[in-house]
Amino acid sequence: MRTKLCLLYGGKSAEHQVSLQTAKAVIGALDLNKFDIYPIYITTEGNWIEGNKLTAPANEVSELQFAGDGQSSAVAQSLISKKYDVIFPLLHGPNGEDGTVQGLLEVMNLPYVGNGVLASSAGMDKVIMKNIFAQANLPQVNYVWLTRKMWEENKEAAYEKAEKVLGYPCFVKPANLGSSVGISKCTNREELEAAYEEAFQFDRKIIVEEGVTARELEIGLLGNEDPQCSVIGEIVPKKEFYDYKAKYEDGNTALIIPAEISEDVQTNMKRKAVTAFQALDCSGLVRADFFLTENGELLINEINTMPGFTPFSMFPLLWKHAGVEYPLLIEKLIDLAKERHEEKQ
Numbered sequence: 001m002r003t004k005l006c007l008l009y010g011g012k013s014a015e016h017q018v019s020l021q022t023a024k025a026v027i028g029a030l031d032l033n034k035f036d037i038y039p040i041y042i043t044t045e046g047n048w049i050e051g052n053k054l055t056a057p058a059n060e061v062s063e064l065q066f067a068g069d070g071q072s073s074a075v076a077q078s079l080i081s082k083k084y085d086v087i088f089p090l091l092h093g094p095n096g097e098d099g100t101v102q103g104l105l106e107v108m109n110l111p112y113v114g115n116g117v118l119a120s121s122a123g124m125d126k127v128i129m130k131n132i133f134a135q136a137n138l139p140q141v142n143y144v145w146l147t148r149k150m151w152e153e154n155k156e157a158a159y160e161k162a163e164k165v166l167g168y169p170c171f172v173k174p175a176n177l178g179s180s181v182g183i184s185k186c187t188n189r190e191e192l193e194a195a196y197e198e199a200f201q202f203d204r205k206i207i208v209e210e211g212v213t214a215r216e217l218e219i220g221l222l223g224n225e226d227p228q229c230s231v232i233g234e235i236v237p238k239k240e241f242y243d244y245k246a247k248y249e250d251g252n253t254a255l256i257i258p259a260e261i262s263e264d265v266q267t268n269m270k271r272k273a274v275t276a277f278q279a280l281d282c283s284g285l286v287r288a289d290f291f292l293t294e295n296g297e298l299l300i301n302e303i304n305t306m307p308g309f310t311p312f313s314m315f316p317l318l319w320k321h322a323g324v325e326y327p328l329l330i331e332k333l334i335d336l337a338k339e340r341h342e343e344k345q
């Protein structure tokens with residue numbers, strides 16, 4: 001039976017462009033004998049534009065066939081009418097990966113790929129995520145958090161909070177984002193002040209973390225309640241850290257698959273990754289990222305509930321190495337979405 005698959009992409013977040021790259025790749029990989037593909041493009045302003053069914057893989061996302069007047073109401077109607085069997089939100093960051101779109105799809109009782117409302121929202125907010133990791137006894141770096149209001153009311157106290165608890169170097173990040181957007185490494189007060197300014201442009205809440213010197217290891221998880229682990233990969237940023245440019249523009253950050261690490265570290269990381277997955281009640285897919293410090297400590301950095309998903313991104317490459325090619329990976333995710341939906345009924 002053919003599956004009517006609706007792809008949601010674009011989105012009202014700083015990761016809009018990344019989402020477009022992903023959509024293009026997913027459309028190119030889907031078997032048109034098995035799937036009817038319906039694109040829905042979300043503009044940076046947050047308008048949902050419904051496309052016509054695709055009859056061929058798109059070379060460029062701009063070549064997708066869009067109909068309608070760009071009004072969101074028509075899209076809502078087509079979602080309500082259950083025109084689609086499965087929705088695949090290919091969205092990163094706020095208003096896509098953070099449980100908001102997932103909530104909409106839940107309310108409409110539609111099967112969708114990936115994490116549910118709770119895991120998506122808890123995974124998007126780095127402070128909440130780290131609080132949950134702490135509860136699950138997962139080792140991680142020390143951190144503090146602040147709101148823009150706290151900072152504006154007493155800037156000196158806001159800087160001192162990070163300096164007293166963490167010292168330098170530290171990392172300042174918007175609480176709710178990904179793709180390294182708005183993140184700075186700071187080695188002194190001047191940089192810390194600039195980093196707060198920057199991070200508060202993206203979010204009303206920020207997290208400041210103790211900076212570690214460490215190898216960066218990543219693992220993919222796939223499944224619902226009992227996820228499977230992929231092999232482990234390592235990222236070797238050529239820059240100071242794995243920033244937005246290194247992730248999406250340079251293309252010269254080395255991804256080493258499988259990572260050259262001991263059996264012990266592998267076992268330890270797989271166990272911790274599954275603990276993190278279950279602690280946040282994840283489903284579908286997760287990429288769990290760790291730091292392996294110079295003295296051999298394995299610290300969880302974050303999980304990503306909608307990891308980079310082009311064929312050249314870590315998550316698909318990890319599964320490719322495990323024998324799951326990109327088109328099959330997409331089909332597995334769609335099956336997991338249907339499975340979870342049926343369990344809920």
Ligand code: ADP
Binds near residue numbers: 177178181211243289
């Ligand atoms: P994002 O969700 O945007 O990927 P991360 O928390 O993974 O944010 O940070 C992006 C990158 O910054 C990491 O991949 C790593 O290179 C670097 N980094 C982040 N936090 C730390 C830290 N506490 N110590 C050292 N490096 C860090």
Ligand code: MG
Binds near residue numbers: 177178179304
């Ligand atoms: Mg992230």
Ligand code: MG
Binds near residue numbers: 180
């Ligand atoms: Mg990251």
